[in-house]
Amino acid sequence: MKLDLFDDVEDMIFHEREAAMSMPDMDMKNGNGDSMPRFPKNTPLAMAYVPFQQWGETYGDDEALSRGTLFPQLDLPFAKGGGGK
Amino acid sequence: MNERNMLLGKIKKYDFTLKELNLYLDTHPNCRRALAMFRKYKELRSDAAEEYTRRFGPITPEQVSDSRRWTWVDDPWPWERR
Numbered sequence: 001m002k003l004d005l006f007d008d009v010e011d012m013i014f015h016e017r018e019a020a021m022s023m024p025d026m027d028m029k030n031g032n033g034d035s036m037p038r039f040p041k042n043t044p045l046a047m048a049y050v051p052f053q054q055w056g057e058t059y060g061d062d063e064a065l066s067r068g069t070l071f072p073q074l075d076l077p078f079a080k081g082g083g084g085k
Numbered sequence: 086m087n088e089r090n091m092l093l094g095k096i097k098k099y100d101f102t103l104k105e106l107n108l109y110l111d112t113h114p115n116c117r118r119a120l121a122m123f124r125k126y127k128e129l130r131s132d133a134a135e136e137y138t139r140r141f142g143p144i145t146p147e148q149v150s151d152s153r154r155w156t157w158v159d160d161p162w163p164w165e166r167r
Contacts, residue, residue, distance in 0.1 A: 061098045062098060064101060065098050070105035
């Protein structure tokens with residue numbers, strides 16, 4: 001998951017709107033023309049969605065305790081610089 | 086004293102990992118890998134706790150095993166801690 005998305009929320013919203021409006025030219029970069037927009041077609045608007053966590057990498061128990069989470073995917077320090085000790 | 090803190094630190098670490106796995110397993114009850122990790126850390130934790138209590142006494146009251154004395158009171162009380 002690209003953390004820098006969080007740096008520019010306006011950009012993220014703009015990107016979402018772009019993705020929703022311009023279905024066909026959505027994300028042509030990776031070549032598969034029919035790449036799905038971020039959400040399934042009939043996803044109702046104005047609803048919040050939280051992607052379901054999949055089992056992935058885990059920190060070692062030392063690092064988990066200091067980072068405050070076992071899962072790097074969930075290690076999302078709110079502070080811009082991140083990880084204020 | 087260092088050995089004691091080191092062991093306590095290990096128990097704390099294992100408890101934290103177990104709690105994280107617990108929270109994950111609550112929403113992913115069939116995840117084999119999380120379950121395997123939970124079993125592993127449960128064992129690590131109980132070994133560390135067993136060693137600690139054998140050498141330094143109970144961490145929690147129900148760990149008192151001495152049949153002659155209630156050793157729970159022998160632990161340094163909070164205000165007695167250096």
